[in-house]
Each structure stands twice: as structure tokens, then as C-alpha cells.
Amino acid sequence: MSIVARHSWSLLLGFSLTLGVSCSRPPAPRPSAIEISVPYEVDTLDPHARNRLSNFAIVSHFYEPLVTTDTNMSIHPCLATRWDNPDLVTWVFHLRPQVRFHSGKTLDADDVVYSFQRLLGKNDLGVAGYVLNIERVRALDPLTVEIKTSAPMSILLNKIRFVLIIPKGATTASLSRGVDGTGPYAFESWKPGVEIRMTRNEKTWGPRPTLSHVTVRLARSPEQALADLTAGHSDLVQLNSRSGGVAAGKLPGVIVKKQTSIYVKYLSYDQSHEVTPFCPGIPNPFRKKQVREAINLAIDRAALVARLSSDGVPAWQAVPPFIFGYNPAVREPRYQPDQARALLAQAGYPKGFTVTLHVRKIFEEAAAIVKEMLGKVGIRVTVSALPDAEYFAIVSEKKASFFLSRFGCPTGDVSDILDGAIHTFDPGRH
Numbered sequence: 001m002s003i004v005a006r007h008s009w010s011l012l013l014g015f016s017l018t019l020g021v022s023c024s025r026p027p028a029p030r031p032s033a034i035e036i037s038v039p040y041e042v043d044t045l046d047p048h049a050r051n052r053l054s055n056f057a058i059v060s061h062f063y064e065p066l067v068t069t070d071t072n073m074s075i076h077p078c079l080a081t082r083w084d085n086p087d088l089v090t091w092v093f094h095l096r097p098q099v100r101f102h103s104g105k106t107l108d109a110d111d112v113v114y115s116f117q118r119l120l121g122k123n124d125l126g127v128a129g130y131v132l133n134i135e136r137v138r139a140l141d142p143l144t145v146e147i148k149t150s151a152p153m154s155i156l157l158n159k160i161r162f163v164l165i166i167p168k169g170a171t172t173a174s175l176s177r178g179v180d181g182t183g184p185y186a187f188e189s190w191k192p193g194v195e196i197r198m199t200r201n202e203k204t205w206g207p208r209p210t211l212s213h214v215t216v217r218l219a220r221s222p223e224q225a226l227a228d229l230t231a232g233h234s235d236l237v238q239l240n241s242r243s244g245g246v247a248a249g250k251l252p253g254v255i256v257k258k259q260t261s262i263y264v265k266y267l268s269y270d271q272s273h274e275v276t277p278f279c280p281g282i283p284n285p286f287r288k289k290q291v292r293e294a295i296n297l298a299i300d301r302a303a304l305v306a307r308l309s310s311d312g313v314p315a316w317q318a319v320p321p322f323i324f325g326y327n328p329a330v331r332e333p334r335y336q337p338d339q340a341r342a343l344l345a346q347a348g349y350p351k352g353f354t355v356t357l358h359v360r361k362i363f364e365e366a367a368a369i370v371k372e373m374l375g376k377v378g379i380r381v382t383v384s385a386l387p388d389a390e391y392f393a394i395v396s397e398k399k400a401s402f403f404l405s406r407f408g409c410p411t412g413d414v415s416d417i418l419d420g421a422i423h424t425f426d427p428g429r430h
Helices: 052-057 107-119 126-131 156-160 172-176 222-231 242-249 289-300 299-306 337-346 361-375 389-395 415-420
Strands: 001-006 033-037 065-070 074-076 079-088 090-093 134-141 144-147 185-191 195-200 213-217 236-238 254-258 261-269 355-360 379-386 402-408
Touching: 033 185, 033 222, 074 079, 074 402, 090 107, 107 126, 107 134, 107 144, 107 299, 126 156, 126 415, 144 156, 172 337, 222 236, 222 242, 242 254, 242 402, 261 361, 289 337, 289 361, 355 361, 355 389, 361 379, 361 402, 389 402, 402 415
Parallel strands: 033 213, 033 236, 355 379, 355 402
Antiparallel strands: 001 236, 001 254, 065 074, 079 090, 090 144, 134 144, 185 195, 195 213, 261 402
């Protein structure tokens, strides 16, 4: 991932909006506003609805958790000033006094309990994946909250970092109509698919942000982001493009920063239906292990990465090497198209089959390469590239047969992907 900024900024790659000046010359006056171009969209401002870092990157400026992390994933206090462990399954959090929501309401333990109970009780909220092992949350007094886990859980703090606290009584309807958090920025306006505007919270309990107004331009392609930067419309852009990064670096007063992503792109299959929606005329081929193995061997990872316009590295595990749970003993599978064809024949598909591959528009390029590679072993792919809202609706409702997505483990632990994406479906546990 490349972050590109005008030379008058210093950057925190955790997407912090409290930016300073980085010049060896006498500093220029600090700006009061900034415009940022990003490649992703958001479809809701409900901080519990989606387990997506794109949503979190926006709503975490409006709402705050009990604890937060720095860019190295180290834990720091936020709405809780400290915490204790009376025993191995009990966590007691002591809340920061005199914190106010944007509406003026004072934060107390009931708001924290309500936020957690909302996630524990509703299976349709994506962030519920972070509270799977919590058994009970209760208020001990107005500024003290107790959390009980079902077993000792050393990474609880990393998990609840993504549980943003809402006012008691907030509902899906009210959260979709307006924003009422404790964060350093207050919501100003939202044009879906176009932009989100936010304004500095002048009564924030923490450090006062430098910037009074922030505009985030949504769903900007690398070409659009570069144009935004060149024309001076955006001061900071996320530009996932090799050539775009080179071009941006040649602009006067521009700095390009690169950071390894926590994301892994992966192909996923419908294995729950005997007949899957987008494989016409045949039983679901993805329920056969040979088919899944054939796809694994038919993808030339090194060639795929080399052909992408964005930077990347080949992946063959669910997480990158710096995430806990990566196994260095697992070897990269070799590209073996002949063996892939043989496996398809063993599975009963000597002539392959036809399938639709659903993908977010931002990954359309990778999907086209996958289509070409699978076509060489007989799997005829039609790529359906969709806006985020349409894509996630199809996938979350289990209407896709074959899809390409990505997942990151922001807690630094592989359990994120096991809890949030790769598991046997159990509606009782979300």
C-alpha cells in the first residue's frame, strides 16, 4: 500500500488525522483542513455493522473503544484509563471520567455495557466476531465495567479495540440516521460513494486535532487519486499503483510512503449448497476436494503478482508472515496446470465447468488474471465486478458460488480470520 502526501505533512500510517509539519525549512502555517482520496467505499456509519477496515477507518474518528493501539499494534488506554485482572477470565475496566458524546451526554458504564450487549445479542452485526468469547458484561459502578470471558483470553484487549462505544439506547435506525460518538471528529455530511465530511470535536477529551475539517473522497481509482493529487484537490491519497506511485513521486512537494499491508487476497467457494447459484447445470463442484486442489495448483502466484499494477507478494497462507499464526514450515504450492487438469478429471470434470467469479471492483484486475489462469485448465470464468455494497450483499447472503476478496487480521492474531471469515457457519455464534 502506498500513501502519498504533500511535503507539508508528516504521516502516521495508521490513518491518523492529527497531522503535523515535516520540513527542514521554517514550517509553513498549519492548514485547517485536509482532503483525502481513498480507494474504498462505506455503506453504513453504524460502527458495529461491518467488520471491514475501510468502515473502521472512517467511523473510528467518530467513535472510540475502551483501548486503542498504535501503528505497532501495542495497546494503549482510550475510554478506559486502566484495567485489572482479578482472575484469568475477569477483566475490570476503569472508565475515563467526564467524557462526553457529541450530543453532550456523559459517557458511563451503562453505555459500555449496552455496546457490548448489542454485539452479543445480534447475529447480523459484523463486529460481533470480536466478542465471540465474552460471556458477560456488567457495570460495577458508573465508571467501572467488568467483562467475563469463557476461557482465559490473552488477546482480549486486541479484540475489543474494534468494539466502538455507542450511547445506550442507540439502534440500527438511529445509528444510520446520525452519528453520536466520543471521538475527536464529529460527523458533518455523507454522499454515499462520493465523500464523507467531518468536523473537529472542539470538546474532545483527548488532544485537540490539528485539522478543523476533513473530507474523505471515496471509491477513487488509482488514476482518479493521482488526478486529485496533481490538481491539488487532495492533500493525501492512498494510491495502490506502481506507476501511480512513481508518477506521484515526481510531483513537486510530494512524498510517497509505502507500507506492507496486513491484507491477504483469497479465493473462496460455496460449499454449503448441493447446487450452487452460479455453476449452471451441474452439482456444486466446489464440494469436491479435487476441484479446490486443482484451483490451488492452477494459480501461478508469482506471475499473478508480477502482472498486477499494484505492489504485492505471493501468498499461500491465510495471513502474512508478521501475523501470529503464520506457519513458516508450510511451503508455497508449485504451479502445476497439468496436475490441476488431472484432478478436475478425477472429480468428474474432464472438460472443466463454467462459473461466475464475484469480486469487488477494486480487485477487478486480479480477477481478470485469475480468470485467464483458470481458463487454461478448463474452468471457464465470468467475472462479475461489483460496487462494495452489492458485492457484500451477495456474499453475506450466501448467494455467490465463487468469489475473490481479502481479509486482514488487525489484532495481529490469526484468530481474526478464523472467527470472521473461514469457519463452519454457525448462526448461534455469528
